Amino acid sequence: MATRFTSSAHAAVSLPLVTAFLNQKGGVGKTGVTVGAGGALAEMGRRVLMIDLDPQGHLTCEALRLPEADQDGPNLARALTGEYEGPIQDLIISRPSYDGGGQLDVIPTTLAMFLVVRDLYSRRAPETKLARLLEQLPSDAYDHILIDCPPSLDILTDTALVAADGVVIPVQPSNTSLRALRLLIDQIAAIENDLRLPRRELYGMVPGLYRRPLSGIQRFKMAELERYTLPDPDGLVEPLPILAHLPLATIVEEAWLSGEPVTDYRPSAPIADAYRKVALRLDIAAGLSPAEAWEPEPFLEFDPDGPHHEELYVTDSTEDAAVDGVRAHAEGA
Ligand SMILES: Nc1ncnc2c1ncn2[C@@H]1O[C@H](COP(=O)(O)OP(=O)(O)OP(=O)(O)O)[C@@H](O)[C@H]1O
Ligand SMILES: [Mg+2]
Numbered sequence: 001m002a003t004r005f006t007s008s009a010h011a012a013v014s015l016p017l018v019t020a021f022l023n024q025k026g027g028v029g030k031t032g033v034t035v036g037a038g039g040a041l042a043e044m045g046r047r048v049l050m051i052d053l054d055p056q057g058h059l060t061c062e063a064l065r066l067p068e069a070d071q072d073g074p075n076l077a078r079a080l081t082g083e084y085e086g087p088i089q090d091l092i093i094s095r096p097s098y099d100g101g102g103q104l105d106v107i108p109t110t111l112a113m114f115l116v117v118r119d120l121y122s123r124r125a126p127e128t129k130l131a132r133l134l135e136q137l138p139s140d141a142y143d144h145i146l147i148d149c150p151p152s153l154d155i156l157t158d159t160a161l162v163a164a165d166g167v168v169i170p171v172q173p174s175n176t177s178l179r180a181l182r183l184l185i186d187q188i189a190a191i192e193n194d195l196r197l198p199r200r201e202l203y204g205m206v207p208g209l210y211r212r213p214l215s216g217i218q219r220f221k222m223a224e225l226e227r228y229t230l231p232d233p234d235g236l237v238e239p240l241p242i243l244a245h246l247p248l249a250t251i252v253e254e255a256w257l258s259g260e261p262v263t264d265y266r267p268s269a270p271i272a273d274a275y276r277k278v279a280l281r282l283d284i285a286a287g288l289s290p291a292e293a294w295e296p297e298p299f300l301e302f303d304p305d306g307p308h309h310e311e312l313y314v315t316d317s318t319e320d321a322a323v324d325g326v327r328a329h330a331e332g333a
Contacts, residue, residue, distance in 0.1 A: 016049070016142040017286035018134065019203070020164040024187075025180040026151035029170040029208035030054075032252055034148040035063045036275030037168075037282060039261020042102035044279065046143040046288065049092065049105045051076070053130070053160055054150040055113035060106065065259030066093055069110040077112035080129045080159070081119050088136040103142070104261065113156075120155045127195060130159035143286060153187050161191045166201035166285060168243065168278065172209050173221035181205070181228070181240075202238065203281055204229075207300075208246030219301045226302035242297040244277040 021034045034050060041048045052059040053076075060066050069075035074091050078084035084091075093106045120126035134145060147160045161167070169184065171177050188200060207225055210218055228240045255265035263272045277297070283289035 015139050016137070016145045017166070017282060018145040018147065018164045019282055019285075020147045020149055020157075020160040020167050021170060022149045022157065022160065022167050023170055023180060023184060024151055024153045024157070025172070025176065027209070028151075028172045028177075029206065029246060030151070031058045031063055031148050033168065033170050033206050033208065033246060033275070033278060034146050035059060035261050036246070036252075036263070036271070037278040038104050038144075038146050039263040040272070040276040040279035041144050041146075041283065042098050042104040042261070043100075043263045043267070043276075044283065044289075045098070045100040045102045046279075046283065047101070047103040047105075047141070048144045048146060049107065049137075049142045051107045051130075051145065051147045052109040053113075053147050053156055055109060055111075055116075055156075056150065057109035057113075059148045060108035063256050063259070063261075064106060066106060066108055069108045071110060071112055075110040075112065076107050077110050077116045079133055080116055081123070082129075088133060105142075117154050117156055120159075126155050127158040127162045127191070131163040134163055143288060144282060153184070157187075158191055161188060161200060162195060162197065164200055166203050166282075168203050168206060168282075169240070170206045170208055170246075171225055173207055173214065173218040173225060175217070175221065177221060178224050181225070185237075185240075201285065202240055203285060204241035204243040206243050206246055206278060208248075210247055212247050214301070222300055223302040226299050229296075229299075230304060243281050244274040244297060245300065246271060246274050 021030045023030060031054070038048045038050045050059060057068055060068055069091065074084050074086055076091055079088070079091055091107045093108055095104050095106065097103055120129065123129070147164060149157050149160050167188065169181065171181060185202070188202070191197065192199060205225060205228065207222060210222075214222060226242060228237070229242055231239050249269065249271045251266050251269045251271060252262060255262045258265055262269055262275060266272060280289055280293055284291050284294055
């Protein structure tokens with residue numbers, strides 16, 4: 001039987017599609033988009049399981065206001081290390097169903113997740129632990145599994161990569177983003193090679209946590225990120241589409257305070273539509289929504305018909321510089 005380790009793509013529609021929200025850079029919006037897309041999928045009637053793989057527990061305790069799992073009971077940390085061998089269902093917090101059959105359940109974090117990293121390194125095939133755990137779920141229990149990853153490239157992130165069919169990369173238009181993105185893509189390729197995994201699908205980036213209007217530097221950085229959506233003439237870098245834009249919105253903080261996804265808290269908010277767009281892309285990947293429903297996100301800053309990237313100029317290096325003037329080196333970011 002094909003498993004997550006051998007299947008070349010999301011092989012059977014009856015399996016949940018597993019998506020990792022991943023960037024080793026901290027505070028780029030991983031948890032926000034995991035919960036946002038999860039809420040949007042549940043609103044569409046999909047059954048979603050979110051996994052809070054981050055020991056910081058922001059998805060569990062901040063975004064959804066749920067309790068951490070009991071240290072001594074069934075919890076994710078003990079399940080990953082093999083200390084808990086009971087049913088995976090006992091790890092899950094089941095939230096009320098949505099009209100239309102949607103579900104947004106959670107495997108919460110627990111304090112012991114901080115210690116799991118060290119523990120896992122001493123075990124055999126540690127990278128496969130999360131995938132093995134998820135294989136215990138009945139194949140028709142969920143349509144989507146969303147993994148909120150910690151801001152690191154450690155063994156926990158590796159477990160998410162092994163378990164995932166594909167990856168969503170939240171990014172911020174800031175100085176270090178492009179470098180972080182390249183590092184991340186290298187890491188994904190390294191794990192695939194080391195473990196002889198089929199290619200994980202990179203669904204795309206989700207730029208977020210920026211204020212409108214963008215400062216000059218942010219516009220330049222956004223243009224750099226958007227340029228990633230174009231095929232590289234040498235074919236060395238795969239185009240990475242932009243799935244949606246998630247600028248700073250007070251409504252997100254309010255929704256977190258109320259412990260609800262934005263699509264529940266304020267379904268009419270513009271940012272709710274952005275989360276719906278990410279959700280739609282994943283639902284297409286799961287084979288549940290038609291591919292024609294997808295439209296690429298328009299460029300905010302990069303004009304593919306305008307000057308070539310290397311010809312973009314910025315006036316100076318201050319935050320508010322305009323994107324014309326002093327030359328910025330394409331690779332130097
Ligand atoms: N679009 C948004 N508008 C306003 N605030 C947001 C938005 N998205 C996320 N936030 C807030 O910004 C903070 C950082 O976002 P988030 O926790 O999603 O980032 P992260 O990448 O998961 O961080 P970490 O790397 O620490 O896990 C959180 O407090 C969150 O509530
Ligand atoms: Mg987070």
